[in-house]
Amino acid sequence: MSTSPRVVIIGAGVVGANLADELTARGVDRVTVVDQGPLPLTGGSTSHAPGLVFQVSPSKTMTQFATYTVDKFSGLDLDGAWCFKKVGGLEVATTPERLVDLRRRQGWLTSWGVESTLVEPDECVRLHGLLDRDRVLGGLHTPTDGLAKAARAVIALARRAEARGARFQGSTRVIGIEQAAGRVTGVRTPDGVIEADVVVSCAGFWGPAIGAMVGMDVPLLPLAHQYVKTGQVAELVGRNDEASEIGMPILRYQDADLYFREHVDRIGIGSYAHRPMPVRLADLEDDGEVTDSAMPSMLPFTEDDFAGPWEQCRELLPALNGAKVEEGFNGIFSFTPDGGPLIGESPDVAGFWIAEAVWVTHSAGVAKAVAQLLVDGRTEYDLHGCDVHRFEEFQRSADYVEETSAQNFVEIYDILHPLQPKESPRNLRVSPFHRRQEELGAVFLEGGGWERPHWYEANAALLADLPAAWTPPQRDDWSAQFHSPIAAVEAWRTREGVAMYDMTPLKRLEVSGPGALALLDRLTTGKMDKSVGAVTYTLALDEAGGIRSDWTVARLGRDRFQVGANGPLDLDHLNRQLPSDGSVQVRDITGGTCCIGVWGPLARELVQPLSDDDFTNEGLKYFRAKQARIGGVPVVAMRLSYVGELGWEIYTSADLGLRLWDVLWAAGQDLGVIAAGRAAFNSLRLEKGYRAWGHDMTTEHNPYEAGLGFAVRPAKGEFVGRSAIAGLAGLDGNPADTVSRRLSCLTVDDGESVVLGHEPVFLDGQPAGYVTSAAFGHTVGRPIAYAWLPASATPGTSVEIEYFGRRIPATVAAEPLVDPDMARIRR
Numbered sequence: 001m002s003t004s005p006r007v008v009i010i011g012a013g014v015v016g017a018n019l020a021d022e023l024t025a026r027g028v029d030r031v032t033v034v035d036q037g038p039l040p041l042t043g044g045s046t047s048h049a050p051g052l053v054f055q056v057s058p059s060k061t062m063t064q065f066a067t068y069t070v071d072k073f074s075g076l077d078l079d080g081a082w083c084f085k086k087v088g089g090l091e092v093a094t095t096p097e098r099l100v101d102l103r104r105r106q107g108w109l110t111s112w113g114v115e116s117t118l119v120e121p122d123e124c125v126r127l128h129g130l131l132d133r134d135r136v137l138g139g140l141h142t143p144t145d146g147l148a149k150a151a152r153a154v155i156a157l158a159r160r161a162e163a164r165g166a167r168f169q170g171s172t173r174v175i176g177i178e179q180a181a182g183r184v185t186g187v188r189t190p191d192g193v194i195e196a197d198v199v200v201s202c203a204g205f206w207g208p209a210i211g212a213m214v215g216m217d218v219p220l221l222p223l224a225h226q227y228v229k230t231g232q233v234a235e236l237v238g239r240n241d242e243a244s245e246i247g248m249p250i251l252r253y254q255d256a257d258l259y260f261r262e263h264v265d266r267i268g269i270g271s272y273a274h275r276p277m278p279v280r281l282a283d284l285e286d287d288g289e290v291t292d293s294a295m296p297s298m299l300p301f302t303e304d305d306f307a308g309p310w311e312q313c314r315e316l317l318p319a320l321n322g323a324k325v326e327e328g329f330n331g332i333f334s335f336t337p338d339g340g341p342l343i344g345e346s347p348d349v350a351g352f353w354i355a356e357a358v359w360v361t362h363s364a365g366v367a368k369a370v371a372q373l374l375v376d377g378r379t380e381y382d383l384h385g386c387d388v389h390r391f392e393e394f395q396r397s398a399d400y401v402e403e404t405s406a407q408n409f410v411e412i413y414d415i416l417h418p419l420q421p422k423e424s425p426r427n428l429r430v431s432p433f434h435r436r437q438e439e440l441g442a443v444f445l446e447g448g449g450w451e452r453p454h455w456y457e458a459n460a461a462l463l464a465d466l467p468a469a470w471t472p473p474q475r476d477d478w479s480a481q482f483h484s485p486i487a488a489v490e491a492w493r494t495r496e497g498v499a500m501y502d503m504t505p506l507k508r509l510e511v512s513g514p515g516a517l518a519l520l521d522r523l524t525t526g527k528m529d530k531s532v533g534a535v536t537y538t539l540a541l542d543e544a545g546g547i548r549s550d551w552t553v554a555r556l557g558r559d560r561f562q563v564g565a566n567g568p569l570d571l572d573h574l575n576r577q578l579p580s581d582g583s584v585q586v587r588d589i590t591g592g593t594c595c596i597g598v599w600g601p602l603a604r605e606l607v608q609p610l611s612d613d614d615f616t617n618e619g620l621k622y623f624r625a626k627q628a629r630i631g632g633v634p635v636v637a638m639r640l641s642y643v644g645e646l647g648w649e650i651y652t653s654a655d656l657g658l659r660l661w662d663v664l665w666a667a668g669q670d671l672g673v674i675a676a677g678r679a680a681f682n683s684l685r686l687e688k689g690y691r692a693w694g695h696d697m698t699t700e701h702n703p704y705e706a707g708l709g710f711a712v713r714p715a716k717g718e719f720v721g722r723s724a725i726a727g728l729a730g731l732d733g734n735p736a737d738t739v740s741r742r743l744s745c746l747t748v749d750d751g752e753s754v755v756l757g758h759e760p761v762f763l764d765g766q767p768a769g770y771v772t773s774a775a776f777g778h779t780v781g782r783p784i785a786y787a788w789l790p791a792s793a794t795p796g797t798s799v800e801i802e803y804f805g806r807r808i809p810a811t812v813a814a815e816p817l818v819d820p821d822m823a824r825i826r827r
């Protein structure tokens with residue numbers, strides 16, 4: 001008798017079938033897959049998915065998922081019929097902007113280890129014979145991309161899983177989730193309950209309805225997307241037969257929001273060139289029953305929406321002039337507020353998981369990650385962009401999900417700068433200083449719903465005073481976007497005067513109660529049992545020693561801690577770790593409080609006269625916190641600085657925020673205080689070598705690789721991840737010496753080329769790593785890039801960063817670049 005947990009998977013589409021396969025491959029053999037539709041073609045999105053698999057993405061994880069799908073499906077067949085055909089993928093440019101962007105996209109592929117080539121128009125036509133040579137300016141060719149036969153793969157995966165004990169049951173609708181004492185116990189169907197220890201909803205765009213059964217928000221929007229097949233295309237006749245089906249690469253024509261594949265002697269065309277067409281789940285049902293339609297995910301074709309795109313198809317592929325649109329439908333699949341999939345366990349009902357908003361492209365990879373989570377408790381993949389708990393509560397409201405997800409549909413093939421903010425909804429979260437920031441000409445970008453000043457136009461007046469040594473070089477078109485030379489002024493004034501930074505968007509959690517100390521001690525690498533007033537920079541690891549987050553933990557009372565964190569995932573993590581005895585409370589205090597970073601050599605001269613409390617070095621030491629009054633405003637001041645200058649993070653309640661700003665601002669006038677934004681902030685923190693979690697390091701990395709070994713105190717006793725990283729140190733060695741890769745600081749040799757992030761880095765002419773964060777270092781007068789590189793790339797090593805196809809020489813530098821002996825910050 002098997003002792004593995006009983007798992008019910010809801011949904012027998014490509015995600016559910018892959019998950020059954022991945023679980024049974026790991027010995028979890030009591031798996032039941034239920035689907036409301038008939039088997040094997042359930043009527044879900046998979047049933048009619050054309051199956052194009054392009055691996056390119058700015059996200060390493062998404063490319064890894066796609067590459068795993070390619071590899072897995074390549075080794076899969078159904079009675080000899082192929083499930084994946086590596087015909088290659090071709091993205092073509094018909095505009096100069098797109099041609100340039102293809103170089104950036106190639107950089108991502110290189111960074112993530114997928115081979116590709118940029119090809120001339122002749123080669124595009126050689127690869128895809130229907131292209132109009134005169135229309136195409138060039139292309140990006142990825143030979144390992146190709147076509148997945150999703151519905152066929154589902155059958156092959158189901159057979160394999162069944163052979164290992166899984167059961168697939170069609171025409172069975174899940175109408176409720178059974179639970180007891182906060183744990184899932186089964187799924188309810190019209191025929192009765194199927195008992196389960198774990199339930200994973202792989203219900204695709206039906207996800208929100210299943211989530212609602214356990215009160216879980218599933219922030220996705222079902223949208224219709226047009227797919228058509230032409231009639232016979234004369235030029236294709238005789239090239240493929242029914243079995244081979246396709247010979248030319250799958251094709252993307254992003255300038256017109258279109259993609260193409262062969263169906264024997266016809267062409268299939270997908271179009272995103274239409275208005276977003278949201279679908280309400282209720283409209284797909286009759287009286288709560290699934291409609292008779294064999295394919296609830298296929299809506300009638302709206303011909304008018306394809307009129308314009310059809311013109312463009314025929315322009316790119318003139319052979320289509322002799323063909324007609326023979327069939328078409330509006331197919332439904334999921335979009336999310338940020339385009340990522342939704343993976344995770346319910347916060348309320350243990351054992352209830354979801355894996356939704358997943359393309360065929362990423363399906364095998366996502367399933368592998370979920371299987372790893374269920375079997376091992378962790379996955380090798382960095383899931384922070386996929387975790388369903390990455391959203392704030394307001395981002396899970398229906399209106400927000402609808403508006404942002406529809407926008408993602410519209411922008412799916414657009415050329416987007418990494419800093420480009422959404423246009424709407426905006427002004428959702430504003431700090432108490434917002435009015436003052438607007439008066440100072442703040443240029444806001446959006447992050448986590450917050451309006452965040454990137455620089456202040458008011459500081460343009462200081463450009464005239466900028467010393468020559470601080471004058472930044474001209475930027476290229478790309479790195480100049482969403483940037484201003486005013487950032488140089490703000491960096492200069494921070495290093496030589498004093499500046500005010502709005503730190504309100506920093507996630508703040510209050511952890512309190514008699515068990516708070518023990519909880520934080522168990523979850524972090526640092527010593528937490530310090531005196532009241534201590535602040536500790538520390539790491540939260542997973543069981544395998546990967547970095548789940550980095551926190552500052554301030555002990556504000558015996559049983560009260562303020563955790564400076566990175567986002568909603570930290571809150572989710574803490575909530576899941578709470579002891580059941582109620583001895584710890586966790587509260588997100590971000591919205592009710594605010595924070596100003598007052599930093600720079602003149603910071604003390606600004607703050608001290610406003611307070612009777614002692615802000616001298618002795619009165620409030622580095623990495624200490626205390627309650628005080630500044631200009632009559634009760635505050636908590638923490639002596640630390642992400643920009644690496646003397647000063648404090650000054651916190652108060654939201655109601656008093658504006659007052660605090662005004663008091664500091666007025667007092668700073670004689671000192672030349674400025675408001676400074678995130679452009680300067682990011683530059684200064686890189687100069688100081690401070691890592692940004694989610695960019696520079698993730699769960700994929702251990703503290704020693706990330707250069708954060710100093711924050712680990714193995715001697716403190718047991719903590720999550722300790723045994724895993726203890727093994728790294730060897731018997732007596734320094735673990736930092738045993739790592740094979742390292743987060744490295746690069747400076748750019750030409751002194752002017754600023755890169756964006758995600759670029760590949762070449763060592764001895766070979767791709768060896770990728771850029772995580774980059775900025776111009778105003779203090780050091782050179783661009784900086786942090787990058788993952790083999791440990792052999794020690795300081796002094798020459799490397800090249802590939803930026804839009806250009807190789808930019810750079811040098812590994814000893815870090816930090818600024819104030820390595822802490823003279824500026826500890827005064």
Ligand code: FAD
Nearest residue numbers: 011013014015036042044045046049052174204331360361
């Ligand atoms: P589905 O296949 O929809 O499976 C979910 C299953 O859950 C369904 O079978 C459903 O019946 C079942 N279910 C739902 N509710 C219940 C319930 N209450 N009880 C029991 N069962 C339930 N992706 C690509 O990667 N490449 C492409 O080229 C591509 N082209 C596309 C073109 C079109 C026109 C469309 C519509 C989508 C396309 N996609 C493509 C997206 C892709 O099809 C989907 O993302 C993918 O198939 C989703 O798989 P899934 O298993 O999550 O969902």
Ligand code: THG
Nearest residue numbers: 537550551552564565566623640641642649690691
């Ligand atoms: N402020 C607060 N909390 C935070 C951040 C912050 N939490 C999330 C994120 N930012 C954490 N990142 C850092 C990174 C570096 C430092 C602080 C927060 C820092 N490091 C010192 C150093 O490396 O020299 C730590 C020295 C020490 O451990 O004593 O200051 O910006 N509140």
